[in-house]
Amino acid sequence: MNHIIFGGSLDIRKGGSAGYLANLKVGLDNINATETTIISNQNTNTTKIPSGAKSRFSPQNLDSRVRDFYEAFFVFNYFRRQKHLDRLTSNITIKNEDKLHFHNIFDYYYSEKRFMSNKKYLTTHTPESIAIEYTNRLKGQHDTEYDFHIIKNKIRKIEKKVLQNCKNFIYPSKESLEPYYETIPDFDKFIDGKNIHFNMTGCKELKYKTDKKTFLKLNNIEEDAFIVSFVGRHNKVKGYDVFCEAFNRINKIDKKIIFISAGKGDIDSPSNKQFIDLGWTDDPGSLINASDVFVLPNNRTFFDLILLEVLSLGKAVIASKTGGNKTIAQLENTGLDLFEKGDIDELVKKLIHYKENKNKLDEMGKFNRELYLKYFTLEKFAERYQKILGT
Template sequence: MSKVLIHFPIDKLVPKGGPAGYLLNLRQGLIECGFSGSFDFLPEAGASIESNALLRNFVPKRLKDIRRLHNFMNLPNRSLASPVDYSRYDAVHFHSTEDLYLHRKALADYCGKVVLTSHSPCVYHKELISRLNPSDANHHCERLKSLEVVDEFSFRRADAVIFPCPDAEEPYFHTWAKYGEVRDPSKLSYVPTGIQPCHADTSRTDVRKLYGIPEDAFLITYIGRHNEIKGYGDLLHAAPRLFDDEKVWFLIAGREEPLRGLGHPRWIEVGWTDDPHSIISAADLFILPNRETYYDLIMLETLSLGQLILASNTGGNRSFEKYGSEGIVLYDGEDELVMSVDRVKSLSNDQTERARRANKALYESEFSCRKFAERYVACMKEICGE
């Protein structure tokens, strides 16, 4: 097996979204498959200012805004030395276009394969701009256009580009006019992600008691960012139509920003939580209403919990249709969302349990860490010419 460097610090592997969680699951799968010796991670990076929550909270928001703006505007001129000797590896796998771009000079004489996976839910330079204070972004829009070079260079420099599925490219076409030009189909590979199994720490009954939700309520959960691209705004708009049924409740997790929840007694916001899996398991239906989506790991987490899923028919969500699980329902638009909820509500207990078992079985057959690692190893062997 070729020697591959996964260009991510080993101490930054943590169970959350993005490359940190993706690679934590991959590493677990590589260990289970006995291939961990062929894949190295970067050495420990140690603590940084950004990771110090106490210091972040102490710094005034406006100062953080200005610092972020300054960093982004200067990004195209920055570069970093290689943290390890790249020549020891047959391939180096980067997990953001920014990381690949910053090491472009270190890669100038590298003869192995350069591999890229972009975990951004849309083209990366647009995601960076969306993190800025809107007034700053508007005032410096011309200067910020130079950030496009980060994505363009990285997609062109990479010898191979890995996405979890073809549908995960959809947000890139939608958010970057140049993607069709920069994209090289001959470089593309698709490796569906996998995760470790999830478990609820608190029972369904106890979660419902905690938030004052009746045991016989039809409970819908949403977990994630409260913004438009995640579909939270669409859910706010559709919910009043669902409240016509007095048994329908919503239990929502995630910080209420920039959008806030409904002022309705059956719409409950719990804020940030370190136990999302108990909230998902306490529900009758999990909803994933993304307007744009790459490949949302919470879909896999919900499958592993054996929960029913209602998801927008977009991006990476669409790729699950081919598996034919009766526990996954895709919808287009608000009317279909409402009708789909009504259909799920009308299922018998036997039909509901069968659908839950189908989702659990789909996770076990396709989306475990081991399955993920097996697919990844096969892909890297092909990229390296084995």
């Protein structure tokens, strides 16, 4: 048997491990892969482990001893995860010959001693070191530039130990590892000589609730407007700063180009009637379907689920030349046009080019739809996964 152990909850509308596993579960069910189980909050009565509540005060204004105690509280929350994982697996029989797949550094770390005899696999899903991602999240929660060094150092040690000890990894592609080479010290040494398996992620076909004509009318957009879309967190890792600056420059050139975004984050959207920020939405499909081209300007890329969803809708994509974006662009007949990371001038030129040559976008969209059906359906994803685990 194969057991996927995840201390969180599955959510097909989220990125990271929650969305990855939600999609994989549906794929495994569709191909009747009964030899693989997913152990998560979905099939237990356990509560979600807190990641830390928002503070009413700014850490850098605290006395250093109080601040250190405050940071230690967040570290303590992660130590609670070990008991949480014990509860998750307490009523499930796991034999020594069973294979275990973890999708979080902490889940692997706190389960390692308990399952010493099992063959263990690890997949991480963050677009950078988990120590950086988590402390950056805390910075956003507290609106501070304080470094949270106690937390960062503790997570760095856990990350290092897990990567040193783990012998088997599953990642979407070779290119998807780029963020780890950039942000995890000695990552190349940690994985040298290890068993690394590649399986491009798949996703459920994205649907939309509102047709294009209705969407344009609801948002007061003229039918002849050229629409550029973005869906994701509004932060620098996702390149939202690049997206916003591209709008600022292009808006001086052509007022008929409309930018629409969905998501939340710490970067404010431009205040302009040609820029529409929908905030968080449970219907990104309607926005993407109504657009002429989707932009994925990540500064770092693992293997973005939203890109696969855009392919499923048959939309053309302009993306940064990073991580998993490069993997997909190397496939045959893609409708993915890459620009150098952070090169706003190149992005602007491409957008103007496609506005003047909209007929090319239809062909690009057709190629992307074909790519999705060939490589990225839930069934293709699940079948590749089962082959890796030897079932």
